[in-house]
Amino acid sequence: MEPRQGAQAIRRALAVLRILAAGREDGVPLAEVVRTTGLTRPTVHRIVHVLIEEGIVERHARTGRYAIGNQVPELALARPRPSRLLMAANPSLQRASAAIGDTLFLTVRTGNDTLCVDRRIGVYPIQVLSIEVGARRPLGVSSAGVAILAAMAAPEARKIVAANEKRFEAYRTDVATVLGEVTAARRLGYGMREIGLVQGTKSISTWIKTPDGQPAAAMTVSAVRTRLGPRREQEVAEILLREARIIEQAIGG
Amino acid sequence: MEPRQGAQAIRRALAVLRILAAGREDGVPLAEVVRTTGLTRPTVHRIVHVLIEEGIVERHARTGRYAIGNQVPELALARPRPSRLLMAANPSLQRASAAIGDTLFLTVRTGNDTLCVDRRIGVYPIQVLSIEVGARRPLGVSSAGVAILAAMAAPEARKIVAANEKRFEAYRTDVATVLGEVTAARRLGYGMREIGLVQGTKSISTWIKTPDGQPAAAMTVSAVRTRLGPRREQEVAEILLREARIIEQAIGG
DNA sequence: CGTTCTTGTCCATATTATGGACAGAAGCAG
DNA sequence: CTGCTTCTGTCCATAATATGGACAAGAACG
Numbered sequence: 001m002e003p004r005q006g007a008q009a010i011r012r013a014l015a016v017l018r019i020l021a022a023g024r025e026d027g028v029p030l031a032e033v034v035r036t037t038g039l040t041r042p043t044v045h046r047i048v049h050v051l052i053e054e055g056i057v058e059r060h061a062r063t064g065r066y067a068i069g070n071q072v073p074e075l076a077l078a079r080p081r082p083s084r085l086l087m088a089a090n091p092s093l094q095r096a097s098a099a100i101g102d103t104l105f106l107t108v109r110t111g112n113d114t115l116c117v118d119r120r121i122g123v124y125p126i127q128v129l130s131i132e133v134g135a136r137r138p139l140g141v142s143s144a145g146v147a148i149l150a151a152m153a154a155p156e157a158r159k160i161v162a163a164n165e166k167r168f169e170a171y172r173t174d175v176a177t178v179l180g181e182v183t184a185a186r187r188l189g190y191g192m193r194e195i196g197l198v199q200g201t202k203s204i205s206t207w208i209k210t211p212d213g214q215p216a217a218a219m220t221v222s223a224v225r226t227r228l229g230p231r232r233e234q235e236v237a238e239i240l241l242r243e244a245r246i247i248e249q250a251i252g253g
Numbered sequence: 254m255e256p257r258q259g260a261q262a263i264r265r266a267l268a269v270l271r272i273l274a275a276g277r278e279d280g281v282p283l284a285e286v287v288r289t290t291g292l293t294r295p296t297v298h299r300i301v302h303v304l305i306e307e308g309i310v311e312r313h314a315r316t317g318r319y320a321i322g323n324q325v326p327e328l329a330l331a332r333p334r335p336s337r338l339l340m341a342a343n344p345s346l347q348r349a350s351a352a353i354g355d356t357l358f359l360t361v362r363t364g365n366d367t368l369c370v371d372r373r374i375g376v377y378p379i380q381v382l383s384i385e386v387g388a389r390r391p392l393g394v395s396s397a398g399v400a401i402l403a404a405m406a407a408p409e410a411r412k413i414v415a416a417n418e419k420r421f422e423a424y425r426t427d428v429a430t431v432l433g434e435v436t437a438a439r440r441l442g443y444g445m446r447e448i449g450l451v452q453g454t455k456s457i458s459t460w461i462k463t464p465d466g467q468p469a470a471a472m473t474v475s476a477v478r479t480r481l482g483p484r485r486e487q488e489v490a491e492i493l494l495r496e497a498r499i500i501e502q503a504i505g506g
Numbered sequence: 507c508g509t510t511c512t513t514g515t516c517c518a519t520a521t522t523a524t525g526g527a528c529a530g531a532a533g534c535a536g
Numbered sequence: 537c538t539g540c541t542t543c544t545g546t547c548c549a550t551a552a553t554a555t556g557g558a559c560a561a562g563a564a565c566g
Binding site for chain 4: 261262265292293294295296299
């Protein structure tokens with residue numbers, strides 16, 4: 001049912017946009033877009049430059065990198081802000097942040113990516129602030145991504161991981177490792193990474209499902225590893241799991 | 254130099270998105286998109302449904318209308334928030350709002366549209382709140398649009414107004430009327446509408462130019478007409494003009 | 507129960523997007 | 537300087553893609 005045809009160019013343009021979005025403000029060089037999308041260079045070049053003319057993409061004068069343009073947030077203003085999820089999650093994030101004291105993230109799934117949409121800084125003096133709101137990563141490379149994959153049907157998770165294969169090497173991981181972590185997360189009931197994307201950090205993530213059973217988001221605690229021994233890991237996971245269920249209720253009702 | 258070819262479909266998809274954006278949360282029926290874009294119905298239908306599959310557009314179950322989807326704000330997160338302009342304008346808006354007491358709007362130009370990006374409610378008990386952040390109109394139908402057109406080179410303004418012709422009738426105006434108001438605004442030094450989009454209101458707008466002389470935004474005061482007699486109009490215009498120059502400095506430096 | 511509005515689908519056609527091949531620019535090593 | 541590698545940009549014959557006329561069916565209205 002999915003593949004409606006007659007719009008290859010539009011789909012490709014969107015694929016390019018998603019890669020550019022992963023580059024945030026700094027953007028992405030053309031060659032990297034070519035590599036990660038698998039399109040040919042003339043095609044990417046054409047798409048990107050048309051999007052520049054349309055104001056959807058910008059090019060940084062100094063670096064030559066391509067980035068999401070002004071007009072995207074302008075289009076986004078058409079939607080109500082803040083989103084349903086952000087409103088529903090707000091009280092839980094506040095409670096959990098107060099109870100745990102380490103940095104808390106809310107991450108959504110968008111296509112084959114995870115996207116950080118909220119961050120709460122805790123009271124403990126050492127905070128892991130590497131991930132900012134807007135950070136976008138291939139599903140699978142962060143503990144949030146692993147949690148979200150773990151909450152999906154195994155075949156779908158495998159499909160996404162396979163689709164992201166080309167992008168994994170930039171994060172020094174691969175399909176097999178990711179699938180291993182996903183399996184582990186299914187057993188545990190939550191996602192976990194002993195070695196976070198930043199050296200010396202550890203992360204714990206619970207998934208949040210929509211009423212129809214699809215995982216839509218993950219709630220993550222990141223801290224320096226020594227703060228998250230086995231005992232505290234258990235405590236933190238319990239808080240996250242409890243709040244995740246509350247958020248699910250808030251979305252559903 | 255402008256028209257790079259080989260991406261008709263992408264340009265068309267973006268034209269559709271801009272129309273959908275004008276529909277805000279409620280969205281726009283397909284037939285209206287067809288009318289205002291001038292594309293054929295099969296083409297619009299195909300584009301819109303591909304965009305739905307991609308998560309860029311949503312369809313409201315009850316009404317069948319099409320609206321900007323979840324994924325647009327997600328892509329927008331790639332950019333730093335708030336924007337340069339919003340930061341630069343913030344102190345001026347605060348000062349002007351305090352000094353004037355009526356509702357104040359900051360409106361940018363985006364393509365052939367005006368887009369309200371900030372609104373400040375004043376202290377006076379009767380406020381004109383019809384325009385919300387995110388409201389999008391064809392350039393020319395609001396006093397902000399007239400001001401922005403007045404700040405551009407006349408031929409370019411005429412071109413934009415001509416391009417918007419099809420959309421004017423929905424706002425009960427036409428090309429000749431708009432061009433007349435633009436000429437009047439050039440003489441006055443600011444845009445003005447005795448009859449606002451809402452009955453009984455009056456609006457005054459000053460333009461804000463980027464360092465290269467292109468108008469990028471407008472600052473508008475809207476109030477019930479009786480609040481804006483000739484004398485007060487003069488006062489308000491002076492405040493707006495002063496603050497507009499300050500914002501231009503802040504953008505330039 | 508015709509009239510007019512809407513949305514959705516088909517498919518032959520030609521317009522459009524594609525990508526191989528070529529080329530220049532910038533960085534680096536010897 | 538020259539050769540090597542990496543990047544970005546352009547051309548154009550070709551194949552594949554997007555197009556839109558025609559048809560259809562549902563919804564709202566009088």
